[in-house]
Amino acid sequence: MSEIESVKAIKGGEFLIRETQADSIFIPEEWNEEQLMIAETCTNFLAQNVVPNLNRIDEQEEGLMPHLMEEAGALGLLSISIPEEYGGFGKDFKTSMLVTEKLGAGNSFSVAFSAHTGIGTLPILYYGNDAQKEKYIPKLASGEWKGAYCLTEPGAGSDANSGKARAKLSADGKYYLLTGQKMWITNAGFADIFTVFAKIDDDENLSAFIVEKGFEGLSLNTEEHKMGIKGSSTRQVFFNDCKVPVENLLSERQNGFKIAVNILNLGRIKLGGATVGASKEVINASIRYANEREQFGRPISKYGAIRYKLAQQAIRTYSSESAIYRASQNMEEATEMYEASGLDAIKAKLKGTEQYAIEAAIIKVHASETLDYVVDEGVQIYGGMGYSAEAPMDRAYRDSRINRIFEGTNEINRMLTVDMMLKRAMKGELDLMGPAQKVAGELVSVPDFGGSDDDGLFSKEKKYIANFKKAVLMVAGAAVQKLMAQLGKEQEVLMCLADMLIELYVSESLQLRVEKLVGLKGEDACKEKLDIMRVYINDAAEHIAKSGKEAINSFAEGDERRMMLMGLKRFTKTEDINTTEARRNIAAKLISENKYCY
């Protein structure tokens, strides 16, 4: 079987045109005993080692963060998915995502952990040769060495390939002499190993180098003063004819940009996991405070305005989480298929991840914006105390904000979502044209008045989601036709299309999760989760309608515009439900359990 044929069954981006069966997705309610033990170890590690030290961490007490990293390393938490031959535990991607999620509640520690285990370690693990891996990976896995990643420069952020850092071969041919300035380098203050991106001579594309802290010509600036994640080390790193042995070129010359992009695909979905972990912790604090704080003689959790916020925090978090683990499982399955087709394990992993790059970008945006919503309402629930630096919401609020900026800004990720989808269509990997034309045909036919043979528990939501797909296909198809090559420059339209895709993907992931869960546990045990699904999809319909309308109005006119707007109305129509009652039910369980319980 050829590589293409074998992965035919699983393709990233296909959620737009294909239906997925609920039993084919992974849901977090299926963690096994070992995975739950690992999760508990993470939670206990945070509770014992990190949370009591949050102030000291934020003050960047000398040696504390590297010490915590070493303690995490001693527990094995830095090497969950590193192959056993390099001192790791060889666990699957979902398990490493679970660890990222649980440690995501660790504020600045979470940033140091994610940078080390992700961009600090993976470029060498995935692209290093045997000698490089043997030299660096075991020590990165144990935490003895800490890793950092130097891509961004003062003049090259989102446009990473435009960096000015240069490398040239030394006269004796033994070294690359690296010159340039890198900024916003996480873990820089205590990192031992830096993966540095620079162009060799006048190359068009970046190359990547493994640079040790002790190499001559490397120096660090002082710590940046940041809005949040104050405990994570962030510095500029200067390279002044830094002598990098030629054997430390990572992968091939000019392969750096590809490394950067592929590592970011993983980083994006991992960031989703970390922000969901942070969201759950902030919700815990919000519920506890709402239950304790009394005003007008009652705990504020008795008031509808607060209940709404608690419910909404949970709804968005549960939805993000559904998408994250669905995509994580898909990445694993795609990796397995590539491996079965003969690719080596690491190439298969990279291709499997790349296959779901669209979903990774969607998740990055959704989960980071969920956390921003959750912390914002967390501050509000805390009221005056929310604004006090003595209470936990202050830190949570400031620490959250960076997530919409790093690993590609949410704007870049939104554009990528649409761009990758269209590129795959143009390459013939995704058949968007057929379904888009079919939807266009539907616009001039007799409308479907919603009658369906399926009267099951999820029949309405399935129908809504099928219609959301039509809405996206209609607007995206028309945008491509109308704007052609100009579409890339119409960023406002791209943002609208991305928002529609994001709402569609998350709605579908959520619906599939709840459907699978009801199959496992029965409807009675899933009442609140059904409410979460109904409220989220109800709101998603409105978001999709709004974004679609804005896009259509920007590029269509006259009858065509009217026809599309009518189509959009039809594709985003949902039956009215009592969302107030549903949110009350969702909140009631949170309040009674006094913690995030979904």
Added chain:
Amino acid sequence: MKILVCISQVPDTSTKIVLKDNNTAINNQGVTYVINPYDEWYALIRALELKEAGIAGDVHLVTVGKADTEPVIRKALALGGDEAIRIDADSNDPYETANYIAEYAKTIGYDLILCGKESIDYNNGAVGAMLAELLDADYIGFASDIQIAENTATVKREIEGGEETDISNLPLVIACQKGVAEARIPNMRGIMAARTRPLKVVTPAAVSAVTSILSYELPPAKAGIKLVSPDNMAELVELLHAEAKVI
């Protein structure tokens, strides 16, 4: 030296207890179970320390429970231990539990048996002492420090208003509390090894319980706190007398 550590499964401390069947049973739906903290943080960890120091040989863990207690015993194995034994019975009666463990312990012959000072669900604090009696071994309760040299244990224990140091020969049963050891977090290696470490299921000895639970009662809801100004002692006295009826 062989050590046996008694492990009890208890509801997580944040559990909201819900009663069922006319208050004769606890509804365990949705309850998260953990290792009894006194068994885990102190007894088990001290046993592992003794093994790591080369003082103890095998460390065995025992629990009395049905199959649904296995996740908790495996969690204990993730911290360490060479073998786990589950005595296949469901018991809330300390005498019955102590007998089950004693009957099994006799078949192996342990030098030291460690347990927590009590389990945090029923809080009887009785199994350790009963076990010692049934095994004809010495017993030291409320231990806060345990040192073993050769065949002798030196144990510090809390007493009213102070501390007492006991020296006893093995075999010995010790009920542990804070101070005996520091809590540990299971590491990845332990978690992965837990699956492969032996977990024996043993049929319980024929013993009958001597107590039974007729009904449960939830503690009364916490009453509100009244703050009295330090300048107003008369009001405080009046409240303590008329309302709280304690003076």
